[in-house]
Each structure stands twice: as structure tokens, then as C-alpha cells.
Amino acid sequence: MTVSRMLSNEEFKQMMSYKPYANNQKEQQSMKLKLLKVVEDVYGDAYYRLKKETRQAIDMMCWLSAERGFFFAKDDYLANRHDISDRTIRNVAKKLREHGVLFTVYRRSTKQNGRSAPVHLFVDHPYFSYWEELLNLSDFQTDFQTENAEITCGSKDEEAKKVPTYSLPLKKSFNKYIRKDETVLDESFAPSHIPKSFILAVKPFFGQAKEIYKLWGKALLAYRITRLDTPLEELTELVVQAFKESIFSHKHRRIKSSFNAYFFGTMRNMMTVEKRREIMNNDPIFTQFKAYMES
Numbered sequence: 001m002t003v004s005r006m007l008s009n010e011e012f013k014q015m016m017s018y019k020p021y022a023n024n025q026k027e028q029q030s031m032k033l034k035l036l037k038v039v040e041d042v043y044g045d046a047y048y049r050l051k052k053e054t055r056q057a058i059d060m061m062c063w064l065s066a067e068r069g070f071f072f073a074k075d076d077y078l079a080n081r082h083d084i085s086d087r088t089i090r091n092v093a094k095k096l097r098e099h100g101v102l103f104t105v106y107r108r109s110t111k112q113n114g115r116s117a118p119v120h121l122f123v124d125h126p127y128f129s130y131w132e133e134l135l136n137l138s139d140f141q142t143d144f145q146t147e148n149a150e151i152t153c154g155s156k157d158e159e160a161k162k163v164p165t166y167s168l169p170l171k172k173s174f175n176k177y178i179r180k181d182e183t184v185l186d187e188s189f190a191p192s193h194i195p196k197s198f199i200l201a202v203k204p205f206f207g208q209a210k211e212i213y214k215l216w217g218k219a220l221l222a223y224r225i226t227r228l229d230t231p232l233e234e235l236t237e238l239v240v241q242a243f244k245e246s247i248f249s250h251k252h253r254r255i256k257s258s259f260n261a262y263f264f265g266t267m268r269n270m271m272t273v274e275k276r277r278e279i280m281n282n283d284p285i286f287t288q289f290k291a292y293m294e295s
Contacts, residue, residue: 005105015131069131070127129261
């Protein structure tokens with residue numbers, strides 16, 4: 001099942017009004033080249049075998065994203081401007097999403113209750129962490145996985161009989177107490193979908209349930225971006241390792257941004273390597289070559 005994050009008009013206006021990261025043409029060109037380098041790394045040698053017009057369209061995507069880390073030019077606009085097909089533009093965006101370079105959200109249509117034009121966020125742009133927080137991308141993915149986990153447990157008839165806890169009638173005085181209560185929740189209050197091994201690894205450094213929840217949300221976001229086929233539950237050891245490496249970097253004062261942003265970057269890079277391994281293992285030519293070498 002595919003779930004799309006929908007942008008409200010207010011969220012999109014807030015993103016557009018944010019101060020540009022690149023303040024002049026020189027800075028914009030520098031950031032464009034950095035983003036373009038990431039795209040070239042995805043394609044490898046095949047990048048220079050793309051049609052010149054396709055490479056020009058990719059160049060424009062990076063240029064438009066240099067200021068605030070995203071572009072929202074429609075497929076047909078980019079296609080018509082560079083004399084290529086809409087399908088080519090969609091294939092480029094799809095490939096970059098699959099390799100964790102782009103994260104796509106959608107503007108809500110004003111004419112109908114559905115999604116409209118896509119907004120493509122470059123994960124490697126310095127502003128991505130801002131959009132992640134503004135749009136609650138980590139929480140969006142966490143909530144989606146939790147809902148799915150609840151749906152898959154038991155039959156539909158059993159679900160119909162259950163009374164969701166959030167609809168139970170609570171006394172107003174209790175609700176008022178919960179809202180005002182500032183008691184810190186320890187790791188034992190962390191949501192049940194978060195693996196115990198991850199909680200144990202994080203607990204000595206981040207003992208609050210809220211902090212653990214946010215960190216696991218980073219892992220979920222990285223997982224969704226890289227589009228791995230392996231279930232996240234089977235990658236818990238990799239997530240824990242990414243956390244430990246981030247702690248090591250923090251202790252040696254190598255982190256220039258926030259810890260959460262560094263952990264997300266480390267996690268995404270490790271999952272990208274895992275995704276490449278999956279692609280190679282699913283390649284019949286590579287599989288035959290591997291079998292030949294092992295024989």
C-alpha cells in the first residue's frame with residue numbers, strides 16, 4: 001500500500017517563505033553542483049550516456065532545489081522545456097527516490113479531494129532536516145507503520161468488536177491532568193513497535209520515551225526513502241550500529257549539525273548500501289557470476 005504525505009496550503013506557503021539557503025547566484029551554483037554530484041553517483045557511468053536533454057532537465061531540478069532544497073516544477077513543464085517526455089521525468093524522479101536521493105510529497109488539490117503536483121525534497125540538501133521537522137515526516141511514517149501493524153493483527157470481525165482506547169470516555173478532570181502533567185516518561189513507555197534491542201542501545205544516552213520515539217522515526221524515514229525490500233525488523237542490528245557510530249562521532253566532536261540529523265544521515269547511507277546489495281543480489285547476471293566464482 002502506498003501512502004502519500006499531503007501538503008496543506010499553509011505548509012507549502014511556509015516552505016516557500018523560508019529564507020533561501022543560497023543567497024546569490026554563486027552560492028546557488030555551488031549547491032546545485034553538490035546535488036548534481038549526488039545524482040551522478042546514483043547513475044554512475046550511465047549518467048553520461050543519458051540524452052543531453054535528460055541531463056539538462058536533471059541539472060534544472062538541482063538548480064531549482066539549490067535555494068530551499070526542493071523543486072515543484074511539474075513533469076510536463078520540465079519535459080516541454082527540454083524536449084523530452086513526461087515519462088522520462090517521472091522515471092528520473094522514481095530512480096532518485098529508490099536510491100534515497102529524493103523524498104516526494106504532494107500538494108493537495110484545490111479542485112478535488114486528492115493529491116496534486118508533487119514537491120520533490122532533496123535529502124542531501126542542508127534544509128531537509130527543517131522540512132522533516134516541519135512536515136513531521138518521521139512521525140508520519142511511524143504512525144503509518146503502527147496503524148498497519150494493528151490492522152494486520154487479527155481478523156476484521158475481531159477489529160470491529162474492539163473498542164479503540166482513544167475513544168474511551170475519560171473524565172474531564174483526568175484529561176486536564178494529562179495535558180498539564182509534565183512527568184518525564186522513561187523508556188518503558190516507548191511504543192511497542194520499537195524493537196527492544198534498539199531501546200536498550202539508546203537508553204543510556206536518551207532515556208525518555210519521546211526521544212527514543214523520535215530516533216526510531218528517523219530510522220523509519222530512512223527506510224522509507226531507500227525503499228528496501230527487507231523488512232525493517234530484520235534491519236534492527238543495522239539501525240543499532242548506525243546509532244553507535246553516531247554516538248562515537250558525537251563523543252569525538254565530529255558532528256556539526258544536530259545529533260538526530262547526523263544519525264539520520266548515517267542511517268540513510270547504511271541503508272543505501274544495503275539497497276544496492278539487494279539490487280545486485282536480484283540481478284540474474286550478478287547471481288550467475290557469483291555462483292560461477294563460488295564453484
